[in-house]
Amino acid sequence: MRTVILSLVFVLWAPAADFEILDQAEFRRLFPPDAKVERLVTGLQFTEGPVWMPGQAGGYLVFSDIPADELKRWDRRGGLQLYRKPSNNANGNTLDREERLVTAEHGGRRISRTEKNGTVTTVVDSFEGRKLNSPNDVVVASDGAIWFTDPDYGLSGRPREQAGNYVFRLDTKTNRLTAVIKDFDKPNGLCFSPDESRLYVADSGKPRHIRVFKVTAGGEVSGGEVFAAIDKGGPDGIRCDEGGRVWSSSGDGVQIFSPQGRLVARVLLPESAANLAFGGRAGRTLFLTARKSLYAVETLVRGAPRPK
Numbered sequence: 001m002r003t004v005i006l007s008l009v010f011v012l013w014a015p016a017a018d019f020e021i022l023d024q025a026e027f028r029r030l031f032p033p034d035a036k037v038e039r040l041v042t043g044l045q046f047t048e049g050p051v052w053m054p055g056q057a058g059g060y061l062v063f064s065d066i067p068a069d070e071l072k073r074w075d076r077r078g079g080l081q082l083y084r085k086p087s088n089n090a091n092g093n094t095l096d097r098e099e100r101l102v103t104a105e106h107g108g109r110r111i112s113r114t115e116k117n118g119t120v121t122t123v124v125d126s127f128e129g130r131k132l133n134s135p136n137d138v139v140v141a142s143d144g145a146i147w148f149t150d151p152d153y154g155l156s157g158r159p160r161e162q163a164g165n166y167v168f169r170l171d172t173k174t175n176r177l178t179a180v181i182k183d184f185d186k187p188n189g190l191c192f193s194p195d196e197s198r199l200y201v202a203d204s205g206k207p208r209h210i211r212v213f214k215v216t217a218g219g220e221v222s223g224g225e226v227f228a229a230i231d232k233g234g235p236d237g238i239r240c241d242e243g244g245r246v247w248s249s250s251g252d253g254v255q256i257f258s259p260q261g262r263l264v265a266r267v268l269l270p271e272s273a274a275n276l277a278f279g280g281r282a283g284r285t286l287f288l289t290a291r292k293s294l295y296a297v298e299t300l301v302r303g304a305p306r307p308k
Helices: 002-012 024-030
Strands: 019-021 038-041 047-053 060-065 070-075 079-084 090-095 101-105 110-114 120-124 138-140 146-150 166-171 176-181 187-192 198-203 209-215 221-229 238-240 246-250 253-257 263-268 275-279 285-290 293-298
Touching: 019 024, 024 263, 038 070, 038 079, 047 101, 047 285, 047 293, 060 090, 060 275, 060 285, 090 138, 101 138, 101 146, 120 166, 138 187, 146 187, 166 187, 176 221, 187 246, 198 238, 221 246, 221 253, 238 275, 246 275, 246 285, 253 285
Parallel strands: 047 090, 047 275, 187 238
Antiparallel strands: 019 263, 038 293, 047 060, 060 070, 070 079, 090 101, 101 110, 110 120, 138 146, 146 166, 166 176, 187 198, 198 209, 209 221, 238 246, 246 253, 253 263, 275 285, 285 293
């Protein structure tokens, strides 16, 4: 009888082809038994920077198509629509405490903000009198500070003015921009732990790993140890969930790590993922931008809380 019961339980939780499970117990905390990856849109050029926008009818997703110079919008009711063109080759997107869209622009070499009336303004575009490289990804902390990465991927032949590829922090109260981390090859995705005591930064250059830093209330960082290495492709966009797990894009889709850096599971995609975000009506839908397509999978968790 015991053998029969175990067999039934296994069938109920048999992993779909969409996942590779390394920790079955933890996987059950993350995904419902019927979870599967759904391709929502395809035929795009290179998708990036998903962020869920609150609004009427439950909200909608905004994401970037970098070569197309467009920001796209998607929801279940309206499908795929154009959100903004040109976008200055927008890459990463996030929301600030007032739920305004904050965007890292390759083409504009700046961090921009979309005001409530739709006007797009420059937040920052230079450091120490020299133009930024090509801001890649961006997050906003609960104190309003804007943190972003600035590798040189999007220079496209334009002259480089910064001495390195830095991680920046903009204090929006004083408008002071600080290069808080300078020893990355290609700093890319970044995210905070739920309590903002940790900052995770992906290096998509030669190291292909994620580092973790301790963060003080004043915005200073220390540490920088390797948190996890990505074994297929490299890390691009990363997100923390409400339990402190780190979800990283990778060459095989998404790799999920425990707060201690242990690989828990993979969400497998037919394309390399570039970025990801939690959203949807309940906040438990994981959206994945992957090369030419947009994917989604239902989860049992939400992303780390937005700053308020």
